[in-house]
Amino acid sequence: xxxxxxxxxxxxxxxxxxxxxxxxxxxxxxxxxxxxxxxxxxxxxxxxxxxxxxxxxxxxxxxxxxxxxxxxxxxxxxxxxxxxxxxxxxxxxxxxxxxxxxxxxxxxxxxxxxxxxxxxxxxxxxxxxxxxxxxxxxxxxxxxxxxxxxxxxxxxxxxxxxxxxxxxxxxxxxxxxxxxxxxxxxxxxxxxxxxxxxxxxxxxxxxxxxxxxxxxxxxxxxxxxxxxxxxxxxxxxxxxxxxxxxxxxxxxxxxxxxxxxxxxxxxxxxxxxxxxxxxxxxxxxxxxxxxxxxxxxxxxxxxxxxxxxxxxxxxxxxxxxxxxxxxxxxxxxxxxxxxxxx
Amino acid sequence: xxxxxxxxxxxxxxxxxxxxxxxxxxxxxxxxxxxxxxxxxxxxxxxxxxxxxxxxxxxxxxxxxxxxxxxxxxxxxxxxxxxxxxxxxxxxxxxxxxxxxxxxxxxxxxxxxxxxxxxxxxxxxxxxxxxxxxxxxxxxxxxxxxxxxxxxxxxxxxxxxxxxxxxxxxxxxxxxxxxxxxxxxxxxxxxxxxxxxxxxxxxxxxxxxxxxxxxxxxxxxxxxxxxxxxxxxxxxxxxxxxxxxxxxxxxxxxxxxxxxxxxxxxxxxxxxxxxxxxxxxxxxxxxxxxxxxxxxxxxxxxxxxxxxxxxxxxxxxxxxxxxxxxxxxxxxxxxxxxxxxx
DNA sequence: TTGTAGGCGTTATCAG
DNA sequence: CTGATAACGCCTACAA
Numbered sequence: 001x002x003x004x005x006x007x008x009x010x011x012x013x014x015x016x017x018x019x020x021x022x023x024x025x026x027x028x029x030x031x032x033x034x035x036x037x038x039x040x041x042x043x044x045x046x047x048x049x050x051x052x053x054x055x056x057x058x059x060x061x062x063x064x065x066x067x068x069x070x071x072x073x074x075x076x077x078x079x080x081x082x083x084x085x086x087x088x089x090x091x092x093x094x095x096x097x098x099x100x101x102x103x104x105x106x107x108x109x110x111x112x113x114x115x116x117x118x119x120x121x122x123x124x125x126x127x128x129x130x131x132x133x134x135x136x137x138x139x140x141x142x143x144x145x146x147x148x149x150x151x152x153x154x155x156x157x158x159x160x161x162x163x164x165x166x167x168x169x170x171x172x173x174x175x176x177x178x179x180x181x182x183x184x185x186x187x188x189x190x191x192x193x194x195x196x197x198x199x200x201x202x203x204x205x206x207x208x209x210x211x212x213x214x215x216x217x218x219x220x221x222x223x224x225x226x227x228x229x230x231x232x233x234x235x236x237x238x239x240x241x242x243x244x245x246x247x248x249x250x251x252x253x254x255x256x257x258x259x260x261x262x263x264x265x266x267x268x269x270x271x272x273x274x275x276x277x278x279x280x281x282x283x284x285x286x287x288x289x290x291x292x293x294x295x296x297x298x299x300x301x302x303x304x305x306x307x308x309x310x311x312x313x314x315x316x317x318x319x320x321x322x323x324x325x326x327x328x329x330x331x332x333x334x335x336x337x338x339x340x341x342x
Numbered sequence: 343x344x345x346x347x348x349x350x351x352x353x354x355x356x357x358x359x360x361x362x363x364x365x366x367x368x369x370x371x372x373x374x375x376x377x378x379x380x381x382x383x384x385x386x387x388x389x390x391x392x393x394x395x396x397x398x399x400x401x402x403x404x405x406x407x408x409x410x411x412x413x414x415x416x417x418x419x420x421x422x423x424x425x426x427x428x429x430x431x432x433x434x435x436x437x438x439x440x441x442x443x444x445x446x447x448x449x450x451x452x453x454x455x456x457x458x459x460x461x462x463x464x465x466x467x468x469x470x471x472x473x474x475x476x477x478x479x480x481x482x483x484x485x486x487x488x489x490x491x492x493x494x495x496x497x498x499x500x501x502x503x504x505x506x507x508x509x510x511x512x513x514x515x516x517x518x519x520x521x522x523x524x525x526x527x528x529x530x531x532x533x534x535x536x537x538x539x540x541x542x543x544x545x546x547x548x549x550x551x552x553x554x555x556x557x558x559x560x561x562x563x564x565x566x567x568x569x570x571x572x573x574x575x576x577x578x579x580x581x582x583x584x585x586x587x588x589x590x591x592x593x594x595x596x597x598x599x600x601x602x603x604x605x606x607x608x609x610x611x612x613x614x615x616x617x618x619x620x621x622x623x624x625x626x627x628x629x630x631x632x633x634x635x636x637x638x639x640x641x642x643x644x645x646x647x648x649x650x651x652x653x654x655x656x657x658x659x660x661x662x663x664x665x666x667x668x669x670x671x672x673x674x675x676x677x678x679x680x681x682x683x684x
Numbered sequence: 685t686t687g688t689a690g691g692c693g694t695t696a697t698c699a700g
Numbered sequence: 701c702t703g704a705t706a707a708c709g710c711c712t713a714c715a716a
Contacts, residue, residue, distance in 0.1 A: 005693045016703045021695060029701060046480050051459040052403060053693035055394035056708045063437075063458070070423055072618075077419035081412055084440055088451075093458050095405070095437045098426055109430075116405070116435050117393040138388050221619035250619055257599065257624035276414075277563035277592055282599035347709045358687045363711055373685060395709035398692050687716075693708105700703075 005050060013041045024049060055117060064303055065113030066122035067097045067106060073219065073247070075273055075292060076124070079146070082296025083122065090304045103190045107132040114141055120303045126151040127192045142306055142313060146299055147193050149317040158299050158316040162193045165288050165320050166200030169242055169270055172322055174208035177330045178240040178268060181205075183212055184227040184252065185244035186219035197244050197272070213238060217248060224251020232259055239331035240268035246275045246287055253281060253327075264329035274323060283326030291318040347392060355383045366391060397459060406645055407455030408464035409439045409448060415561065415589070417615055417634060418466070421488070424638025425464065432646045445532045449474040456483055462645045468493040469534045484648055484655060488641055489535050491659040500641050500658040504535045507630050507662050508542030511584055511612055514664055516550035519672045520582040520610060523547075525554055526569040526594065527586035528561035539586050539614070555580060559590060566593020574601055581673035582610035588617045588629055595623060595669075606671035616665060625668030633660040 003011055006020040013020070015038065022030045023038045041047075055061045064087060068076040084094045095118065097109035107129055110121055114135070121136065121143040128145075133153055136143050145151050147159040173181055188195050198214070205212045213235055217223030224243065228251060231241065243249035249271035256263055263269050263283055271278060271287035278285040298316050305311040345353055348362040355362070357380065364372045365380045383389075397403045406429060410418040426436045437460065439451040449471055452463055456477070463478065463485040470487075475495055478485050487499040515523055530537050540556070547554045555577055559565030566585065570593060573583065585591035591613035598605055605611050605625055613620060613629035620627040640658050647653040 006695095007693075017694080018696080018703060018705095019701085022702090025695085031701060034701080048481060049457060050398070050693050051457055052394045052397035052401075053708090054695075056392070056398050056710090057693080057695040059394075059708075061394060071413070071419045071426065072416070072423045074414070074416050074419065077413045077416065080438075081414045081440060084413065084438060085442060088439065088454075093437050093439075093454070095435050096422075096426060097430065097435075098423060100427060112430075112435070115391060115393055139390060221622045225622050247618070251622055254619070254622050254624045276589070277596070280563045280567050280593055280596050282596045348711090349709075359710075360688080360712080361686060364686090367711085371685065376685080392709050395692090396711075398694090399709080399711040401692075685716105688714085690711105690713095692711090695706105695708085697706085698704090700701105 005047075005053070008045065009038065009041050009047060012045065013037055060307075061117035061119055062091060063093045063095055063116070063118050064120045064122065064300075065095050065097065065110070065116070065118030067099060067109045067113065068124050069101050070098050071096070074275055075245070075290075078292045079296045082293040083300050084296075086297045086300030087304070090300065090308075092300075092304060092307075103127075103129075107135060111135055114139060119307055120144075122146060122299055122303070123155070125192050126153070126155075126157060127190070128153065128155075142303065144299055144302065144313060146295060148196070150315060156302070156313045156315045158302060158318070159295055160290060160318050160320045162196035163200035163203070165272065165290075166197035166202075166244070167204040168200075168320075168322060169272065169288055170201045170204035170210060170212075171208060173240050173242060173268065173270060173328065174204070174210050176240075176268065176328060179209065179331075180211050180238045181213070181240040181242055182215055182231050182235060182238045183242045183244065184215045184217055184224065184231075184248050186217065186223070186248065188216065194244060201242065201244075217251075219245065219247065221247055221251040221254070224248035224253075225255045226251070228252040228255035232256075232261065238267070240270065240328070243269065243271045246271040246273035246278050246285065249285060249287070250277070250281070253285070263327050265332065268328040268331070270322075270328050279323075279325060281327075286325045286328040287323060288320050289323045290320050294318055347389075347395070350387065351380065351383055351389060354387065355379055402649075403459035403461055404433060405435045405437055405458070405460050406462045406464065406642075407437050407439060407452070407458070407460030409441060409451045409455065410466050411443050412440050413438070416617055417587070417632075420634045421638045424635040425642050426638075428639045428642030429646070432642065432650075434642075434646060434649075445469075445471075449477060453477055456481060461649055462486075464488060464641055464645070465497070467534050468495070468497075468499060469532070470495065470497075484645065486641055486644065486655060488637060490538070492657060498644075498655045498657045500644060500660070501637055502632060502660050502662045504538035505542035505545070507614065507632075508539035508544075508586070509546040510542075510662075510664060511614065511630055512543045512546035512552060512554075513550060515582050515584060515610065515612060515670065516546070516552050518582075518610065518670060521551065521673075522553050522580045523555070523582040523584055524557055524573050524577060524580045525584045525586065526557045526559055526566065526573075526590050528559065528565070528590065530558065536586060543584065543586075559593075561587060561589065563589055563593040563596070566590035566595075567597045568593070570594040570597035574598075574603065580609070582612065582670070585611065585613045588613040588615035588620050588627065591627060591629070592619070592623070595627070605669050607674065610670040610673070612664075612670050621665075621667060623669075628667045628670040629665060630662050631665045632662050636660055
C-alpha cells in the first residue's frame with residue numbers, strides 16, 4: 001500500500017516531506033530541478049492536498065461565512081454573488097447559511113459557521129442578538145454588518161445609509177410636487193433597514209409638508225399587489241407611491257396595470273434597489289439604485305485584507321443614487337381617484 | 343498557558359481526551375454525571391471544536407460544494423436556497439462557487455471545491471468537460487447534475503425533462519389553436535437545458551403543424567424586451583410567444599405593454615420557471631412550473647444519504663407542470679398585426 | 685465506563 | 701538548498 005499525501009510523494013521522489021511542502025507552497029528556496037521533479041510526481045500520482053490537514057497545521061481555513069435571511073430574494077443573491085466572485089479571486093471560499101427568514105436562527109447559524117472553521121462572518125443588517133455578539137466576541141471572530149453603514153454594537157458596517165435613502169426618495173417626490181404619498185414597505189419587525197428607510201422618509205416628509213400613508217406588506221411581488229389593491233380601493237387620495245423595495249414596486253405596477261391606472265400619469269411610482277428588470281418595465285421604474293455589487297466587493301476586500309494583512313476593518317458608507325426613469329412625474333389633480341372610477 | 347481543545351478539557355475535568363471526545367460526539371457509553379461535568383466545563387471555557395482537526399481525523403468535512411453559473415439569476419438562487427436548507431438540517435454546509443457564466447471556469451471551480459474538502463459536488467446541467475469529469479472520477483468524488491434528468495457522462499441527474507417541457511408547452515399552445523408561434527430563448531451555447539427545451543418544442547411543433555420562429559436572446563429581462571421588440575416590428579405574423587424562461591417572458595410582457603399589445607387578446611404568452619412574480623403579473627403568466635425547490639431538497643437528500651449511509655445516488659426525474667393563468671388564450675385572427683398598427 | 689497511545693496530512697523550526 | 705521532527709486538535713482501536 002502506497003503512502004498518501006506528501007509522505008507518499010517524498011518516498012516517490014526520494015526527497016523529504018519538507019521539500020514537498022515547500023514546492024506545494026511555492027516557497028522560493030527550492031532548486032528548480034527538484035521542484036520540477038516534485039511537480040511531475042504530483043501529476044503522476046494525481047496528488048491532491050488535504051485542506052483539513054493544512055488548516056490544522058496553519059490554523060487558516062481560507063473560508064468565510066455569510067448568513068442571510070434567504071437566497072430567494074434577489075437582493076441577497078446579487079450581493080452574495082458579488083461577494084463570492086471577489087472572494088474566489090482572493091482564494092477564499094464562501095459558505096452560506098440562511099436563517100430562513102427567522103432571526104432567531106441567526107445565532108445558531110453563525111455558530112455553525114464558526115464551528116466549521118469560518119475565519120470571518122458576514123451578517124445582514126445592524127441588529128443582532130447579544131448572544132450572537134457574545135459568540136463572536138468570545139472567539140474574537142471578525143464580522144461585518146452589511147446593507148447598513150453604522151451599527152451600535154461595535155461591529156463594522158459596510159453598506160448604505162438607509163435613512164438617507166428614504167429621505168432622498170421622499171424629497172425627490174416632494175420636489176416633483178407630490179404632497180400625498182403612500183409608502184409601501186416590507187416587514188419592519190426584524191428588519192432595521194426597512195425601519196431606517198421609513199424613518200428617513202418620515203423626516204423628509206415632515207420637512208417638505210408631505211402627508212404619508214404607511215402601508216406594510218410582505219417582501220415580495222404578491223405583497224406589492226395586495227398593498228396596491230388596498231391603496232387603490234381604500235385610500236385613493238394619493239399622487240405617488242414610494243415602494244421601499246423594487247419587488248414590491250413590481251406588484252404595484254402589475255396591480256396598477258390591471259386597473260388601468262397609468263403610471264406616471266395617474267400615479268407616480270418610485271422604487272428602491274434597482275433590480276434587473278427595473279430599467280425595462282413599462283414604464284421603466286424610477287428607483288434608488290443600491291450599490292449591491294460594490295458592497296459585496298467591498299465586504300470581501302475588507303475581510304480579506306484583515307485576514308491576510310491584519311488591516312483593520314473599517315466601516316464603509318457606499319452612496320446610493322436615485323435613477324430617474326419613467327415612473328415618476330408631476331401629480332395631475334385627482335388623477336388616481338378619477339382613474340379608479342374609470 | 344492553558345492547553346487548548348479536548349486536551350485542555352481533559353485536564354480541567356481530570357478526565358481523558360477520549361471521554362471528552364465521546365461526549366463531543368454524543369457517544370452513548372459515557373456516564374451521565376461525567377457527561378454533565380464535561381458539558382459544563384465546555385461551557386465554562388467556551389470550548390469550540392476544531393473542524394479541521396476533526397476532518398483530518400475522520401476524513402469527513404460535512405461540506406458539499408455547488409457550482410452554478412451565477413447567483414444573480416433567481417432560478418439558481420432559489421435552487422441553492424432549497425439545497426442549503428435541506429443540507430443545514432442534515433448538518434452539512436454548502437459552499438458555493440460561480441463560473442460567472444463562463445463554462446471554462448467550471449473545472450477550476452470544481453477543483454477548488456474538492457481541494458477545500460467538499461465531499462460531493464453539485465453541478466448545473468448535463469454538459470461538462472472531460473477534464474472535469476476526469477477530475478471527479480480520479481478522486482471518485484460523488485457528483486450530481488441538476489436541472490436535467492439524464493446525462494450521457496455517467497453522472498446521476500436530478501431534475502426535470504427539459505425536452506418534455508418544451509414539448510408539452512408547444513402542444514398546449516397548439517391545442518389552444520396557435521399555429522404560428524415565436525419561441526424566445528436564452529443562449530444555447532453552453533446551455534444544454536435550453537437546447538433540450540428547444541428540441542422538444544420543435545418536435546411538438548412538427549407533430550401539431552405549428553410553424554416556429556426561433557428568437558435567441560440574453561437570459562434576462564432586457565433580452566426579453568429586445569426579442570419582443572424584434573418580434574413586434576419585424577416578424578408580426580404570430581399569435582403566441584413561448585418564452586423558455588420567465589425572466590425573458592417578463593421582458594416580453596413589458597414590451598407588449600409599452601406597445602399596447604394586449605395579452606392574451608392580441609397575443610398569447612407562455613413562460614417557463616414560475617418565478618415569484620409569475621402569478622402576480624398583469625395578466626398572470628401561464629407558465630411551466632419547474633420543481634426548483636423540490637429539486638434542491640432531492641439533491642441534498644440524495645447526497646446526504648450517499649455520504650451518511652452509502653446509498654447509491656439515483657437519477658431522479660421530477661415532474662414539471664403547466665400552470666394555466668391568464669396569459670394564454672385562443673388566437674384571434676391577425677390580432678397582433680392589427681395591434682401593432684394601432 | 686474510562687484511559688492510553690498512535691495516527692490523520694501539513695506546516696514549520698531547526699539543523700545540516 | 702534539503703532533511704528530520706515536533707506540533708496542530710481530534711478520533712478511535714485497544715486496554716483496563
